Amino acid sequence: MDLNTMSGLISGKLTNWTEALIKLLPNIILAAVILVLGIYISKFVRKISRKIIGKVSYNVTLNNLFSSIIYLVVMGVVIFTVLTVLQLDKAVTSILAGAGILGLALAFAFQDIASNFMSGIFISFRKPIKVGDIVKLKDYMGKVIEINLRDTVIQTFEGQTIIIPNKEVYQNAIDNYSFIAKRRLDLKLGVSYGDDLAKVQEITKKAVSDLENRAMEDEITVFFVEFGDSSINLSCRIWLNSSEQPVFVKARSEAIMKIKAAYDANDIMIPFPIRTLDFGIKGGTTMTEMPVAFLSKSENSGD
Known part of the structure; x- marks a missing residue:
């Protein structure tokens, strides 16, 4: 060319x-x-x-x-x-x-990242939790300190910082203790079989009636729940006007102290665990009431 x-x-x-x-x-x-x-x-x-x-x-x-x-x-x-x-x-x-x-x-x-990302979007719009709430997520309980698009950060009451992927937050049950701005304190107690239960119920309510941070608009309830091995067990339920953990812990400690003092002042006994040995086939027979021949036979046989 x-x-x-x-x-x-x-x-x-x-x-x-x-x-x-x-x-x-x-x-x-x-x-x-x-x-x-x-x-x-x-x-x-x-x-x-x-x-x-x-x-x-x-x-x-x-x-x-x-x-x-x-x-x-x-x-x-x-x-x-x-x-x-x-x-x-x-x-x-x-x-x-x-x-x-x-x-x-x-x-x-990036399907896992996308899943966490979409869950973060749903959480932001539905708002099942927000920063500052006291929550229980999976096996962790604490205060929400940050909600990101990919994960949620919780600080437990032991001081640990837990980062939970938003997919786990969105797909599992959430216990939100701050949702109604109140929290219920449940105390499990036991009293002697010889105590007057009506008196126990009245004194228990009176003992915690002036508890600090108690929600006055909610009634204190005391229910007897079961016949225990050594005691009749009851549950005392008290509503607090705050969901914060320090308030809850302090109120629980104060309630225990007040109930113990009230029981001591009114001769109500919180019994120790008791074991009764019954040697009768049909029940109701103590060791001293057993026939001598039976005891001798048991000793000779090594039982």
Whole structure:
């Protein structure tokens, strides 16, 4: 190939490209206008969406995330529109196909992260717990100190910091002690079989009636629950006007001290465990009442 032939080919290519560019020039101008307007519209939509979402959710991180997603979606529409105006349909199709394959691969690779992420979104909208609540999640009980999109952080009453994935939070039962801003204190007690139960019930209620932080609008209840081995067992239920753990622990200690002092002042006995040995076949026979012949036989046989 000589120099003249090569020059002719290059000149022809440049001429074709110039003609194509001139024909495409209106589309390029239109695409540029669409792109500029699309950028401004996307920013405006992101600003409006952040305000609207903020009225539903108080999680700033979640609000920014959703507004950014909306911004990216609008920008994606703008970019695909620009490519279509520029008659790059094949490029649009290739981008969509590539995005679909990439999204599928990422979904399999990060399914646990995605599951925790979606659970965090549901938690933010449903609000089963919030920062500062006293909760029991799985085997952990403590105060919620942080709720992220991927995990929830709890500080136990022993001072440990527990990070629980949001999937575990959302899919398991939650004991929220702060939901009604009150907490019930249950005390298990036992009194002697020889005590007057009506008197026990009255004195128990009176002993804890002036308990600190007691919810005065709720009645103190005392129920006898069972005949124990050494005592008649009862349950005393007291509602506190706070769900905080220090208040609960202090109230429990104070209630035990008040009930013990009241029982001592009124000759009500909290019995020690008692074991009774019964040597009769039908019951009710002590060792001293057993026949001498039976005792001698037992001694000779080594029993």
